[in-house]
Amino acid sequence: MKFASPEGEQRYDALVAAAPGVIVALDFDGTLSPIVDDPSQAHIHPDAGEVLVALARKVLAIAVVTGRPARQVLDLGGLEEVGDAFAAAGKELYVFGQYGNERWSASHRVIVGPRPPQGLATFLRELPRTLRTADAADAYVEEKGLAVAVHTRRLPDPEGAFARLLPILTEQAEAHDLIVEPGRNVVEVRSDGMDKGLVVDRLITQLDAKGFLFAGDDLGDVDAFETVAAYASEGLPTLLVCSASEEQAALVALSDVVVEGPEGVLELLRRLTDDIPG
Missing domain, CATH: 3.30.70 (Alpha-Beta Plaits)
Structure with a gap:
């Protein structure tokens, strides 16, 4: 991992200090799973479940925020089983599918979403x-x-x-x-009316978050990055993580930390888990 600036390292330290109230939100494709030619084969990194469960014990909640349908992400990520481990630890795992139009959580195992848009x-x-x-x-x-x-x-x-x-x-x-x-x-x-930035805003306000980390990899995550940056300007401890690739560098200039793909994301989350006391 590489901090984009000295301010990025300072933001990381502030997030660690706020850990019990921090929400960690992650894109799926390119962040937790590799980009592959066949989207139906984009399975989550094999170490992700273990890493997320360990981190969950030290933060407020973890959310997967993706453009994919929630059911696809649950299946490709094995996240229903991961959710069982979260629930056993008294923690919450959220899945927001289709840019937030669908919602699932470890404590409420039903996917809730609207009808398809007109047109x-x-x-x-x-x-x-x-x-x-x-x-x-x-x-x-x-x-x-x-x-x-x-x-x-x-x-x-x-x-x-x-x-x-x-x-x-x-x-x-x-x-x-x-x-x-x-x-x-x-x-x-x-359809219009929902994006990852709105998901971030709702998570922060509804859960009264004391800090927020978002990790993403491409243009679909820009709204989330901009919303997190707005909260950072108001004093909320935040960290923006870019899962970089040769194909897409849109988030690099907006990020506090740049890592290499899902492997780099999990390395960062392991470090965060180790650095949080308790």
Whole structure:
């Protein structure tokens, strides 16, 4: 791990001091699980469960905040079993799926979420023609129930296809009162009104957090980073962690700590666990 500045190291120390009231929030893909060609195979790092349970004993709560459907993350992360360990320790694990539109917790084992947004079904019907227009007919389309993600990673020129698709999908989404969420060789289309920044805000206010750590890896985490930074400016101990990669560096300039992928994230969480007294 590498602190982005001397202030980053100071923020880490302040977070350690506030540990009993700290919430640790983590993205899933690229942060707890590796980025892979097939999204259905993006299983959580094998050490993650053990690391999260050990850290949970020393902080207020842990949350996974992701663009994926909550059910996918629970299955790919084995998080229902991890939640059992949290509950046994008297701690809470939250999963916020689809940018916060879905919610699950270790103490309330039901996924709660809204109906699909209006316009999504029509957008999906038009999507094959849209992909052909952008010379990306073979892009992988992932239907998420409340959203649809178009992945270019499997195409011969992933970056070029992404660049062609982004403006076209943005225009199509806006025509159906939807928004786009660009990521690492993926464009997600979903309803407006919820993002990771709002999830952060609600966690801090509803749980009366005394500190907050957020770790993410790409553009979908910018809202969360900006919300955490706003709380930091008001005096809340915070730490922003970038799980960096060669593909995406959007969060590096916003971060207090930069690590290398899920391995680096878990190394940081182990260090945090060891540094917190008790």
